[in-house]
Amino acid sequence: MGCCKCGNRPKQRFSAIGTSSAAIARNLGKEDGENISFESLSSIVDIIRKSTTLPLTVDIETGYGHTPEAIAGNIIKLANLGVVGINIEDSIVVKGERQLCDQVIFANKLEEIRKQLSDANIEVFINVRGDTYLLNVxxxxxxxxxxxxxxxxxxxxxxxxxxxxTSSDIQSVVASTTLPINVMCVPNLPTFSELKNLGAVISDTHL
Structure with missing residues (x-):
């Protein structure tokens, strides 16, 4: 970090910014779980995007829509604001309780979202939050x-x-796919150097 007394600025250590749905919701006095409107989310994202030159990805929770077309439409709106990626969850909140989506149904929805984006010539990074460990399945x-x-x-x-x-589970997941695997900073997580050797990418503590 730089020294404030001598006026040195800290070196830039980040290559991208990702929003937190929980942080944005609570900033507006709401609980996480799509309790704010998509328009409110877009407004805040627009402010963030205009305040940085770093690539910005946005946590859209379950997509703020009930159909692939609606979700893709929301992603297109964010892309038009300059967003380069989104994070979408494979679980939903029903009557206050979070539950996993059927994996086949979610995969089919994801495929249709990707098709809709392709048809609109929109390229964004789609990061899927898998909630199997979060929900202790x-x-x-x-x-x-x-x-x-x-x-x-x-x-x-x-x-x-x-x-x-656990190192063994992280290693098994990383070995099972060519996709980058992000993990959350939680108690008992392996050290950053161990995670690097395992091939995992560190995320933050916010959902």
Missing amino acids: THPLEESINRISKYQQSGADGIFLPCIN
Whole structure:
């Protein structure tokens, strides 16, 4: 870091910025879980985008839409603001309780979203948040690997697995796919140097 007394500025250490749905919602006095409108999200994203020259990716939760066409439309609007990527979740909140989407249905939706974007000549990085570990499903490693395979075939560019925290599981996931694997900073996570050797990418602590 730079020294404030001598006026030296800190060196730039980041190559991209990713928004947090929880942080944006709470900044507006709301809880996470698409409790703000897409228009409110877009407005804040526009402000962020105009304040930096770094590539910006946006957490769109489940996409702010019930159909692939609606979700793709929202992504296109963000791309037109200058956003280069999005993060989308494979779980939904129903009556206050988060539950995993059926993996085949989600993969098909993802494939249709990618097609809609392609038809509109929109190129964005699609990062899928897989919530198998977050929701403590039975056999999360096997479930994650199965889902990642389907998501890769459907057009995902990256995977985010919050709450995975063992070296063996991370290594198995990384070995199962050519997609980059993001992990969250949680207790008992391997050190950054170990994660680098495992081939994982560090994310932050926000969902």
